[in-house]
Amino acid sequence: MKTEGQAKVYEAQRQHMVDHQLRARGVHDERVLAAFAKVPREEFVPEDLRPAAYEDRALPIGYGQTISQPYMVAVMLEMLDVHSDHTVLEVGAGSGYQAALLSLLAKQVYAIEIIEPLAHRARATLAALGYTNVTVLCADGTLGYEPGAPYDRIIVAAACPELPPPLVAQLKEGGRIVAPVGRRGVQECVVGVKRGEELEITKTLGCVFVPLVGAYGWKRRAW
Numbered sequence: 231m232k233t234e235g236q237a238k239v240y241e242a243q244r245q246h247m248v249d250h251q252l253r254a255r256g257v258h259d260e261r262v263l264a265a266f267a268k269v270p271r272e273e274f275v276p277e278d279l280r281p282a283a284y285e286d287r288a289l290p291i292g293y294g295q296t297i298s299q300p301y302m303v304a305v306m307l308e309m310l311d312v313h314s315d316h317t318v319l320e321v322g323a324g325s326g327y328q329a330a331l332l333s334l335l336a337k338q339v340y341a342i343e344i345i346e347p348l349a350h351r352a353r354a355t356l357a358a359l360g361y362t363n364v365t366v367l368c369a370d371g372t373l374g375y376e377p378g379a380p381y382d383r384i385i386v387a388a389a390c391p392e393l394p395p396p397l398v399a400q401l402k403e404g405g406r407i408v409a410p411v412g413r414r415g416v417q418e419c420v421v422g423v424k425r426g427e428e429l430e431i432t433k434t435l436g437c438v439f440v441p442l443v444g445a446y447g448w449k450r451r452a453w
């Protein structure tokens with residue numbers, strides 16, 4: 231439990247993050263910024279790391295995984311261009327933080343996490359904070375999630391060798407997918423827009439994510 235004083239400190243740190251790490255560095259989407267100003271990131275990191283919750287970096291969440299850097303999440307969410315009537319699929323739910331942001335931007339969110347204890351914890355955190363339009367699933371997200379398809383938007387929060395074909399198949403016509411594509415240490419954030427059978431690809435900034443595993447992910451030796 232947080233005291234009222236602690237809650238105020240986190241709130242001030244959160245607003246500082248929005249102003250200095252996001253807005254000042256070129257994130258302009260007001261809906262994205264408002265979501266960052268609302269979601270308590272400290273609730274999604276291990277208790278001993280809470281004092282570092284609003285530093286602009288990825289933090290360990292256990293099982294060799296991380297909660298992504300806020301700036302990178304903001305840039306990717308801006309590129310994703312989520313509308314309030316959208317159904318969104320997130321692959322790599324991790325702590326559930328990005329799913330919480332997405333829940334404020336979209337109508338319905340499906341968030342898939344392959345590591346069971348992380349999926350459980352993300353589900354519990356999101357429920358405790360009252361994010362009711364997010365469904366957390368424990369499965370291989372490279373296969374997508376057919377019952378929720380087709381999706382207006384898909385975001386992948388782990389480094390892919392290539393865009394997983396099932397995700398492209400589960401995207402709506404005109405829908406958009408944002409994913410880091412590349413290998414250890416050298417990924418590019420890719421934006422794909424579905425136009426019939428084609429995917430219109432734009433490569434954007436460089437980024438560093440943990441590997442996507444599973445059927446269309448990295449095999450341990452190749453990564």
Ligand code: SAH
Nearest residue numbers: 297322324325327328344371387442443444
């Ligand atoms: N979005 C998360 C951070 C993601 S870290 C957050 O806001 O905290 C990337 C996550 O992707 C890790 O938790 C990892 O276990 C998960 N992951 C890797 N491969 C996956 C797959 N095939 N399906 C679902 N999740 C996967």
